[in-house]
Amino acid sequence: MSASLEIKNLNVSIGDKRIIKDSSLTVPKGEVHAIMGPNGTGKSTLAKALAGHPDYEVTSGDALIDGESILELEVDERSRNGLFLAFQYPMEIPGVSIANFIRAAKNARLPDGEELNAPAFYKELYEKMDMLKIDRKFTSRSVNEGFSGGEKKRCEILQMAMLDPNYAILDETDSGLDIDALKVVSDGVNALRGPGLGALVITHYQRLLEYIVPDRVHVMYDGRIVKSGEKELALELESKGYDWIKEIAGNAA
Amino acid sequence: MxxxxxxxxxxxxxxxxxxxxxxxxxxxxxxxxxxxxxxxxxxxxxxxxxxxxxxxxxxxxxxxxxxxxxxxxxxxxxxxxxxxxxxxxxxxxxxxxxxxxxxxxxxxxxxxxxxxxxxxxxxxxxxxxxxxxxxxxxxxxxxxxxxxxxxxxxxxxxxxxxxxxxxxxxxxxxxxxxxxxxxxxxxxxxxxxxxxxxxxxxxxxxxxxxxxxxxxxxxxxxxxxxxxxxxxxxxxxxxxxxxxxxxxxxxxxxxxxxxxxxxxxxxxxxxxxxxxxxxxxxxxxxxxxxxxxxxxxxxxxxYPGVVLKGRKARGEVMSIALANEGQHQDTGAKMIHAADETTSNVISKSISVGKGRSTYRGQVRMPKHLKGCKNNTECDALLINSDSRTDTYPAITVRGDKNYVQHEASVSKVSAEQIFYMQQRGLSEAEAMSLSVNGFVNDLTRQFPMEYSVELKRLIELEMEGSVG
Known part of the structure; x- marks a missing residue:
């Protein structure tokens, strides 16, 4: 058994539509992998299916965390097993402050009857906010309500920092961000990088990978991983364009 | 014992x-x-x-x-x-x-x-x-x-x-x-x-x-x-x-x-x-x-009410109703203005879970001969499942032009995507729902005495736990 997030010959459908086709991928703990590919190719579907979204049906194949299949687990059980998904479109939760939300999420990880130590929680929260250059006033705002795109993504990274996952999937974290916000978010992810975290960064653009330099790059097209390589693959893809991938995909099929 | x-x-x-x-x-x-x-x-x-x-x-x-x-x-x-x-x-x-x-x-x-x-x-x-x-x-x-x-x-x-x-x-x-x-x-x-x-x-x-x-x-x-x-x-x-x-x-x-x-x-x-x-x-x-x-x-x-009988009297109703499966909460408020410069404020929040049904009935009355009266009514409904039901029947009778009335109503829903988002952070479905409900009533409960809002939060958690089974 290896410490990794592993996807084995995974097939995922939404209703009758087959989206992910026979995809395999392994992200060892401590590494950052990127998935690139054109829009509508199944990248976000993969992210949501791994998180356990009820609309996404895994028809065959497997997904494992540290060698254990997670497919039978509920969404929240997967989370408590150390899987974090930074959403492309984070949801608003009116009336629930960021601090209370994160506190509830951390409390859910404690055994029944145990409660989080409030002063210790706030100390950690403020430390992580300082690290991510987030204003402390942020904590009393309702989760994502009226946030700018950049604020939403920063809020995702803050939650990730506080929940300390073993594996994180970042779904189009760069979408809707200007270059300054992109830098802040990337700095945050880089600060969390280390031997205890395996990350899968999903992106449409090579741009993000200038800031979050991946250990490996996978290219997805039409629901399949069609090519994997070192970080240079991202640059090659950028210069040759997605038509090149279409060709590869065509040859593979 | x-x-x-x-x-x-x-x-x-x-x-x-x-x-x-x-x-x-x-x-x-x-x-x-x-x-x-x-x-x-x-x-x-x-x-x-x-x-x-x-x-x-x-x-x-x-x-x-x-x-x-x-x-x-x-x-x-x-x-x-x-x-x-x-x-x-x-x-x-x-x-x-x-x-x-x-x-x-x-x-x-x-x-x-x-x-x-x-x-x-x-x-x-x-x-x-x-x-x-x-x-x-x-x-x-x-x-x-x-x-x-x-x-x-x-x-x-x-x-x-x-x-x-x-x-x-x-x-x-x-x-x-x-x-x-x-x-x-x-x-x-x-x-x-x-x-x-x-x-x-x-x-x-x-x-x-x-x-x-x-x-x-x-x-x-x-x-x-x-x-x-x-x-x-x-x-x-x-x-x-x-x-x-x-x-x-x-x-x-x-x-x-x-x-x-x-x-x-x-x-x-x-x-x-x-x-x-x-x-x-x-x-x-x-x-x-x-x-x-x-x-x-x-x-x-x-429908708790206040008859505002003396000048500058003030009446308030702040209510929260939670209608779970098989329950009907038919609640509201009555504000009867009977003197000048009286003010009233009604804030009602209802939550319907499953086939639970909540109804708001409000009555605000301001006769013609009065002046300087004010009423504010806000009623917000939250639906937890698609078959939940909420109805609002506000009856506002204001005569004359020297009085001021304001009424706002909203209906919102806890979506499956919201629950998925919260569950992805490790909350169970019931915890996610009770957190949304507590968030929905939060601006109201903040104004309540502490012992009371703690008790309320606990009751909401119990209700939501029961509702997902």
């Missing part, structure tokens, strides 16, 4: 347990003049009150159920199968030591004696028809504050009691106020002398323990000029297979410059018909605030 423990039916819910019945006084099943005679005899009441009750019975019998506007579920109440008076003892004890063990244990499990020690100025604990315990802290009594059961109030302070009793809510106000007037028993009588500010809340707790029973408490609170008082009531009952009826009448009188805050935490089991009439009169510069939280019951119909 350990022997009693074997007789208890325990459920996960805090209020859902019951003890074997042992009632010394029982008026039997059904309602006739004889029932009223029995109640009057046991209580040793004067003839005027016997007559009052009998007249009320006639009014009750002559009135139709309000099914032309309210739910037909009311027709399922069989008034002939209800027991109207059950009491272990007709006198409340002033010390918990004197309260019968099973009754004392009931209230201990509901946390009443503990709260009394911690933050209350006085407590009355009603078990079925009569208060088992009633006590006011010495320091508060010294200021001349009267806090006792309504039967005692009626006998010991007739000069205050008679002046206001049935004046805020007349017998014939509706069928259920007439029923209450006929068979009322228990409830609180409070009088706060001029200028006295009671710093801690007075609390009453209403507990139904018996099956096929109707609880009809009657509460009368008079805050004299410039005085202030906060009253909190809690209610629970165990789950029975048959319907139970709770039909209270609550009358508040705020004399000039007085301030009354009336807080209800209701957590009835899902077989209780809860049909309550609550109204206040606010004289010049007086403030009356109803904080009303309705959780549980099969059907609740309750």
């Amino acid at each position: 350990t022997t009693a423990a074997t007789q208890i039916d325990i459920d996960r819910d805090k209020g859902d347990f019951k003890y074997e019945e042992s009632h010394k006084y029982d008026a039997g099943i059904g309602l006739t003049e004889k029932t009223i005679d029995y109640i009057c005899d046991v209580k040793g009441e004067n003839d005027w009150i016997r007559d009052f009750r009998k007249r009320a019975l006639k009014v009750f019998e002559s009135k139709e159920l309000p099914t032309h506007w309210a739910t037909k579920d009311l027709e399922n109440i069989d008034f002939n199968k209800i027991r109207y008076y059950l009491a272990g003892d007709k006198r409340a004890k002033k010390s918990w030591d004197d309260v019968p063990d099973e009754v004392k244990e009931t209230f201990e499990r509901l946390g009443i004696p503990e709260n009394e020690r911690k933050f209350l100025a006085g407590v009355e604990a009603q078990f079925d028809s009569e208060a088992a315990y009633s006590n006011i802290k010495e320091a508060v009594a010294k200021d001349g504050v009267i806090f006792m059961g309504s039967t005692e109030g009626l006998m010991e302070h007739p000069e205050i009691f008679k002046k206001w009793f049935g004046k805020v809510i007349p017998t014939g106000d509706n069928k259920f106020s007439a029923l209450n007037s006929a068979v009322f028993s228990g409830g609180s009588f409070i009088y706060v002398p001029p200028g006295v500010k009671v710093s801690h809340p007075l609390q009453a707790y209403f507990r139904i323990n018996a099956e096929n029973f109707g609880q009809f408490e009657r509460t009368l609170i008079i805050a004299d000029e410039g005085s202030e008082v906060t009253y909190m009531e809690g209610c629970t009952a165990p789950k029975f297979d048959t319907a139970t009826l709770h039909s209270a009448v609550v009358e508040l009188v705020a004399m000039p410059g007085a301030k009354i805050e009336y807080i209800t935490v209701q957590n009835w089991s899902s077989n209780v018909f809860n049909l309550v009439t609550k109204r206040a009169i606010a004289h010049e510069n007086a403030v009356v605030k109803w904080i009303d939280c309705n959780i549980g019951s099969r059907l609740t119909m309750k």
Whole structure:
């Protein structure tokens, strides 16, 4: 058994539509992998299916965390097993402050009857906010309500920092961000990088990978991983364009 | 007390347990003049009150159920199968030591004696028809504050009691106020002398323990000029297979410059018909605030109101209703402006879960001859599942052009994507739902006393846990 997030010959459908086709991928703990590919190719579907979204049906194949299949687990059980998904479109939760939300999420990880130590929680929260250059006033705002795109993504990274996952999937974290916000978010992810975290960064653009330099790059097209390589693959893809991938995909099929 | 423990039916819910019945006084099943005679005899009441009750019975019998506007579920109440008076003892004890063990244990499990020690100025604990315990802290009594059961109030302070009793809510106000007037028993009588500010809340707790029973408490609170008082009531009952009826009448009188805050935490089991009439009169510069939280019951119909009788009087209703599967919360507020420059504020939040149904009914009346009156009404509904239902019936009657009314309503929904998002952070489905619900009511509960909002949060969590199974 290896410490990794592993996807084995995974097939995922939404209703009758087959989206992910026979995809395999392994992200060892401590590494950052990127998935690139054109829009509508199944990248976000993969992210949501791994998180356990009820609309996404895994028809065959497997997904494992540290060698254990997670497919039978509920969404929240997967989370408590150390899987974090930074959403492309984070949801608003009116009336629930960021601090209370994160506190509830951390409390859910404690055994029944145990409660989080409030002063210790706030100390950690403020430390992580300082690290991510987030204003402390942020904590009393309702989760994502009226946030700018950049604020939403920063809020995702803050939650990730506080929940300390073993594996994180970042779904189009760069979408809707200007270059300054992109830098802040990337700095945050880089600060969390280390031997205890395996990350899968999903992106449409090579741009993000200038800031979050991946250990490996996978290219997805039409629901399949069609090519994997070192970080240079991202640059090659950028210069040759997605038509090149279409060709590869065509040859593979 | 350990022997009693074997007789208890325990459920996960805090209020859902019951003890074997042992009632010394029982008026039997059904309602006739004889029932009223029995109640009057046991209580040793004067003839005027016997007559009052009998007249009320006639009014009750002559009135139709309000099914032309309210739910037909009311027709399922069989008034002939209800027991109207059950009491272990007709006198409340002033010390918990004197309260019968099973009754004392009931209230201990509901946390009443503990709260009394911690933050209350006085407590009355009603078990079925009569208060088992009633006590006011010495320091508060010294200021001349009267806090006792309504039967005692009626006998010991007739000069205050008679002046206001049935004046805020007349017998014939509706069928259920007439029923209450006929068979009322228990409830609180409070009088706060001029200028006295009671710093801690007075609390009453209403507990139904018996099956096929109707609880009809009657509460009368008079805050004299410039005085202030906060009253909190809690209610629970165990789950029975048959319907139970709770039909209270609550009358508040705020004399000039007085301030009354009336807080209800209701957590009835899902077989209780809860049909309550609550109204206040606010004289010049007086403030009356109803904080009303309705959780549980099969059907609740309750529209706390304020008659703004004196210049610059202010009335507020802040209510939260949670209608779970199979429940109907039909709640709202009434603001009757009857003097210049009176203001009213209604904030209502309802939550419907599963096939639960919530209804808001509001009535705001401002006659033409008044000026400078203001009303603000906000009602927000939250739907948890797609088959939940909410209806809003605001009736605003404003004549003339010298008054100001503002009304806002919203309906929102907890979406599957929201729940998925929260679950992805590790919250179970039930935790995610209760967090959304608590978020929805948050701006309202922030204004409530701390002990109350903590209790409310806990009740919401319990409800949501039950709703996902």
